[in-house]
Amino acid sequence: EPEVTQTPSHQVTQMGQEVILRCVPISNHLYFYWYRQILGQKVEFLVSFYNNEISEKSEIFDDQFSVERPDGSNFTLKIRSTKLEDSAMYFCASSEALGNSGYTFGSGTRLTVV
């Protein structure tokens, strides 16, 4: 069964450093997403991406965050200057169609900012 692949599975970084989280969506999917889940809290929407541009973003997704699809397969989330409160599980997801047909989530990257 096709899956969304995320790397690394766990990343530890020092406060103020830049991190890049990587995702390979399912190959025929057109819509890509990043969500995060702080430990013990709900899954929160960060950003959606379609046709090489952001289609929607949340208040969390401020100027410190950016997304990119640098080639035909990868989808990345960059955090420019990490803060302690950025520590969370970051999930990439993809879907075939618009209209909330249901996502396939990747296995996640646990980001720990120290």
Next chain:
Amino acid sequence: QKEVEQNSGPLSVPEGAIASLNCTYSDRGSQSFFWYRQYSGKSPELIMSIYSNGDKEDGRFTAQLNKASQYVSLLIRDSQPSDSATYLCAVGGGGNKLTFGTGTQLKVEL
């Protein structure tokens, strides 16, 4: 602010029983409704989607939607210990963003 509310639990049911999980949402314009299962430390896994009022069955799972009451539920028949997980209700509007509830922890006891 669009809200999705779930009882955090834990909901404990004996093996073989029916587990009933509930969710309410605030946005009347919501169009799509999902149940995800999340094991501890893992990513959400889609188990059911429902888009119109009524019941939708898939194996041991039945999703129920009542848009007038802004209420979604998930029934799990013949509950198994492997069903022990957190069940996330997620609601979508006209776009492609999902709003998640905090999840209900289900424990199926032997």
